[in-house]
Amino acid sequence: MGDAIAHNHEENHLKSSDLLRDVVIGMSDGLTVPFALAAGLSGAVVSSGIIVIAGIAEIAAGSIAMGLGGYLAGKTEQDHYKSEVRREYDEVENLRHIEIQETKEFFANIGLSAELQEQATEEIAKDKDRWVDFMMKYELGLEKPDPKRATKSALNIGMSYVVGGIIPLSPYFFIDHSTEALKYSVAATLLCLFIFGYFKSRVTGVNVWWGAIRVMMIGAIAAAAAYGVAKLFGTNG
């Protein structure tokens, strides 16, 4: 019974899972950037054909860049973690007095008395693996990364970008005149951004309606700016 309460209590602190985080990263940019690009080009060219090509090129470019970026970030995190672990083992071995001091400082910072600082540090320093583990987590704030995470992350982010990017682009497939297609693209994308913002806010635990409007506004502002800039250059250049 006590366990059940503790468990529920923990789940109340909404935390985004890794998958959810990846989908949010990919879809957030996937909905916004191809949308704004298509809107921008609609301000400069009449035919939808070129916008479809540019949109598809952007989706390919963006999904790969973000996907591989996610992969790289995951790999970098692993490399970084491994090199820091080696460094901590080295320090625990060769700079023991400094590590002892740092461990004591940790306990001082969280509010333990001088006596308990001493005792707790002594206990932790007994087991080297545990001590390094402790320093990694609480001195450096580093969690051990999941080795499969980089690849999964790349795929999730990339796919989410593609799914997000197809929505603003789809009207241009069917409607030849770009400003006509733009109307449907704006309507469809702002709706999707609103829904996406709503669920994203639920995950992050902020006010859902305000969050939904904020996400939608970003897309609208980015698209309007791209439209304005492209119209300016399209007319003059």
Place this chain on the structure above:
Amino acid sequence: MGDAIAHNHEENHLKSSDLLRDVVIGMSDGLTVPFALAAGLSGAVVSSGIIVIAGIAEIAAGSIAMGLGGYLAGKTEQDHYKSEVRREYDEVENLRHIEIQETKEFFANIGLSAELQEQATEEIAKDKDRWVDFMMKYELGLEKPDPKRATKSALNIGMSYVVGGIIPLSPYFFIDHSTEALKYSVAATLLCLFIFGYFKSRVTGVNVWWGAIRVMMIGAIAAAAAYGVAKLFGTNG
């Protein structure tokens, strides 16, 4: 003397500052996505004019989307932190036995004896503010966010995206034939990606040459894919 050693020691753990992190986020995508888009369009259209317009629209769209995205992320982090602080104060007040249990578990996990777990928890629970602070940091892993961070972050990310995006686009300003401009764009951008990757790797503390090559490869793959996809659709559509 002991202080000087401890200080140097701390600096040896390379950590990226917030500004650096923002520049890396913005420039990473700014160099890659407009580059890949321009390369992709070069596979489908002959005149540089339309590529310049598309590129500028993409830079406007991308920089605003990423900048505002950074702003939103900063704001969300603040909102989330505030709501979790309220929740923790509430729990410390009303679910004291569970919070005591969780605090003890923390000390058990880092390897303290049952006796010290008990004493340390007792000491921490004396001061409510300190206790909540402790739970925020070590139960939930949340740091108090800087309130000015969201705005600064938005500007840094957005500006870095613009700076990064102008590099691959610049040859198209001066060279009318797109495939000709593409050659200079590829050379300039891959060089910049390599240099960028080198410095990014120094910040994150991984092997700099391998890091530089990885970042450059991502750009090359994204550009090649966008080129291939756009050529496919440009010929058929």
